Amino acid sequence: MPNIAVYIEQSGGTAKKVAWQMTAEARRLVDRTGGEVWAVVLGDAAGAAEAGRHGAHRVFTASGDAFARYDAETWTRALAAFVAARRPDLLLVGATATGKDFAPRLAARLDAACVSDCVGLDFDGGFRLRRPIFAGKCYAEVAVEAPVAVAGVRPNAFPLFAGGGADAPAESFDPGLGGFAPHAAVVETLTSAEKKIELTEAEVIVSGGRGLKEAANYQLIETLAAAMGAAAGASRAIVDAGWVPHSHQVGQTGKTVSPKLYVAVGISGAIQHLAGMSSSKCIVAINKDPNAPIFKAADYGIAADLFEVVPALRDAIAALD
Amino acid sequence: MKIAVCVKQVPDSETRITLAAPGPELDRSGFTRVLNPYDAFAVEEAVRIKERLGADCEITAVTIGSDRAVETLKKDCLAVGCDRAIRVNEPALENAEPLQTAKVLAAVLRRGAYDLILTGKQAIDDDSAQVGPMLAELLDCSQATVVTKLELGEGVFTATCEIEGGAAVVRGSLPAVVTCQKGLNEPRLPSLPNIMKAGMKPQETLTCADLGLEIPAARTRVTTYSPPPPRAACRMVAADDPAAAARELARLLRDEAKVI
Numbered sequence: 242m243p244n245i246a247v248y249i250e251q252s253g254g255t256a257k258k259v260a261w262q263m264t265a266e267a268r269r270l271v272d273r274t275g276g277e278v279w280a281v282v283l284g285d286a287a288g289a290a291e292a293g294r295h296g297a298h299r300v301f302t303a304s305g306d307a308f309a310r311y312d313a314e315t316w317t318r319a320l321a322a323f324v325a326a327r328r329p330d331l332l333l334v335g336a337t338a339t340g341k342d343f344a345p346r347l348a349a350r351l352d353a354a355c356v357s358d359c360v361g362l363d364f365d366g367g368f369r370l371r372r373p374i375f376a377g378k379c380y381a382e383v384a385v386e387a388p389v390a391v392a393g394v395r396p397n398a399f400p401l402f403a404g405g406g407a408d409a410p411a412e413s414f415d416p417g418l419g420g421f422a423p424h425a426a427v428v429e430t431l432t433s434a435e436k437k438i439e440l441t442e443a444e445v446i447v448s449g450g451r452g453l454k455e456a457a458n459y460q461l462i463e464t465l466a467a468a469m470g471a472a473a474g475a476s477r478a479i480v481d482a483g484w485v486p487h488s489h490q491v492g493q494t495g496k497t498v499s500p501k502l503y504v505a506v507g508i509s510g511a512i513q514h515l516a517g518m519s520s521s522k523c524i525v526a527i528n529k530d531p532n533a534p535i536f537k538a539a540d541y542g543i544a545a546d547l548f549e550v551v552p553a554l555r556d557a558i559a560a561l562d
Numbered sequence: 563m564k565i566a567v568c569v570k571q572v573p574d575s576e577t578r579i580t581l582a583a584p585g586p587e588l589d590r591s592g593f594t595r596v597l598n599p600y601d602a603f604a605v606e607e608a609v610r611i612k613e614r615l616g617a618d619c620e621i622t623a624v625t626i627g628s629d630r631a632v633e634t635l636k637k638d639c640l641a642v643g644c645d646r647a648i649r650v651n652e653p654a655l656e657n658a659e660p661l662q663t664a665k666v667l668a669a670v671l672r673r674g675a676y677d678l679i680l681t682g683k684q685a686i687d688d689d690s691a692q693v694g695p696m697l698a699e700l701l702d703c704s705q706a707t708v709v710t711k712l713e714l715g716e717g718v719f720t721a722t723c724e725i726e727g728g729a730a731v732v733r734g735s736l737p738a739v740v741t742c743q744k745g746l747n748e749p750r751l752p753s754l755p756n757i758m759k760a761g762m763k764p765q766e767t768l769t770c771a772d773l774g775l776e777i778p779a780a781r782t783r784v785t786t787y788s789p790p791p792p793r794a795a796c797r798m799v800a801a802d803d804p805a806a807a808a809r810e811l812a813r814l815l816r817d818e819a820k821v822i
Contacts, residue, residue, distance in 0.1 A: 445821070
């Protein structure tokens with residue numbers, strides 16, 4: 242009967258969406274196998290109040306000044322102390338910037354199995370985790386062969402809990418930090434001037450490529466994205482050309498994304514781009530060339546001039562309802 | 563200053579993975595191998611630091627790999643400015659998991675007092691992004707991951723790290739493990755004369771036994787490789803009238819795909 246701990250990452254006093262996606266999936270699993278789901282919170286526990294509703298059986302919290310600002314070493318030590326005390330079989334950590342920063346460090350400290358970016362979770366006497374490799378060109382099923390595993394979970398891989406969980410009792414644990422001072426820490430967080438939706442967390446993404454012809458035309462992508470409440474992405478070609486910053490790049494050397502809807506505009510569909518977005522639930526391609534490889538990856542296609550279709554699509558979406 | 567750059571040879575990003583059916587093996591024989599693109603930013607950053615500091619800086623490139631990896635060390639590391647190379651040649655570590663890799667690299671790194679350890683933010687084959695933070699833990703030192711800007715001071719560093727919707731500035735003491743992201747710099751290409759001369763630079767080949775290390779045990783095992791789930795054929799929307807096509811697409815996305 243596996244017990245699954247879930248690290249609840251918070252941002253501004255609220256838990257990140259991926260945290261509740263993980264408690265939900267863990268709950269669905271232990272409802273079959275037996276075992277419990279434990280939500281683990283470091284620092285301000287405000288965001289953990291609703292953990293029970295999201296599938297957790299119990300909540301464990303550690304507080305203190307040490308958690309006032311993030312650093313990988315403090316988080317590693319605190320969660321290692323939790324694992325040593327409570328012995329969960331699996332610890333799930335969202336594959337966010339913070340999660341990816343400390344989870345491997347924690348696994349090394351615990352000498353645990355470590356599996357990144359999981360999109361599937363199963364148990365048959367041991368954990369079996371499914372994850373994309375080669376940016377999604379292939380999937381690997383990974384068997385855990387260690388007493389404890391740390392697994393990163395990709396945002397949006399799992400739906401939220403619908404089972405209407407009960408209140409989860411909370412108790413505190415000792416993070417074992419007594420006087421610990423990390424070698425390095427975050428001293429400042431800079432947010433982009435524009436309030437943008439993060440690619441890896443977005444439910445809808447509109448991406449542009451070489452078909453836009455010049456940098457100034459990227460605003461067509463931004464306008465359509467804004468109309469759809471979407472994040473704006475880009476192909477490697479236009480990032481390398483300097484039209485948009487690398488943080489927008491989707492593909493094997495950029496972000497790997499799996500939104501509900503991915504709209505590829507003027508993107509031919511190079512293998513390294515397809516690798517980064519082909520796990521999207523629904524893919525739309527808009528490209529003048531009907532033979533562009535992107536149409537092979539798409540669910541819906543319009544083979545026409547993007548400069549005519551994109552503004553029309555923006556109007557058509559605004560006209561819905 | 564002593565800098566180590568940990569690099570990996572990976573299939574290039576144009577590689578197609580052909581898998582007829584799910585199975586326990588992945589045929590890697592036809593792959594074209596290159597330096598992991600993120601490791602190229604690490605190599606370049608090390609060389610730029612050396613160019614700033616002058617002779618008082620030595621760069622060691624470290625890899626785990628078969629004889630095939632020698633070319634990467636020579637052409638992509640030594641020929642662009644690394645001073646020496648260390649390769650751990652251990653067939654049992656072919657396709658090793660990140661913690662095995664990190665333990666072996668840590669054993670290599672403990673033999674030199676490195677101030678800065680640079681590597682890519684992830685390798686583009688297994689996409690784990692684990693080795694950097696694991697090394698930092700095993701060496702009990704600072705870490706900064708997905709770094710787009712790095713500044714060094716006397717025994718300290720300041721790194722700008724890419725996070726959701728912005729950046730985090732991490733400051734800490736050296737030694738540090740820094741994982742490099744696109745945007746940190748623009749890697750140079752090796753010149754032909756430098757590739758020729760690279761062969762003269764010291765290159766050491768080790769086994770785990772040389773490091774006084776047993777081959778670390780794996781904690782995970784890939785049981786099945788499978789192709790991505792198949793997609794239905796693309797439904798083309800008639801495009802004679804762009805406005806009508808856009809309206810039809812919006813309708814399909816709402817009523818059929820139910821994604822907007």
